[in-house]
Amino acid sequence: MADERDDTFNAVRAILVKAAGGLAVVKDTATTYELRGTQPVTIGARKLDAMCFASVVKAKNDVALYFFPSYTHPSEIGALPAILAKCRTGKSCFHVGHADRAILAAIRGLVMKGKAVYKKSGWIGVIGAEDGKPGRP
Secondary structure, three states: OOOHHHHHHHHHHHHHHHOOOOOEEEEEOOOEEEEEOOOOEEEOOEEEOOOEEEEEEEOOOOEEEEEOHHHHOHHHHOOOOHHHHOOEOOOOEEEEOOOOHHHHHHHHHHHHHHHHHHHHOOOOOOOOOOOOOOOOO
């Protein structure tokens, strides 16, 4: 029997799947969906092949959304909607117990804002590719 975590995981996963164009799908399992950028990045002195974008994980007691633009670009992301701020447990981690329309709308808006920020920074391919495969810068 499916529990509330399944519904929440599937709803947040669907938001990430819809936003996947221009990003690389790193992991897609029954309990984890993970996206990363497609371009090399330099953060401080560290050079990376790509930067994590977001992942959703069905955990033991809830669903965790890891959203890296809130860590890498806090000023561009700005203040979080109050409904998401209540779920935040770290710089990039949000624990969601129940996903109603309001929280899903807030997550959707946050993901689209983060995608635009990563695109502007040159960290992902073309926004709008619908196949979930990396686009060209």
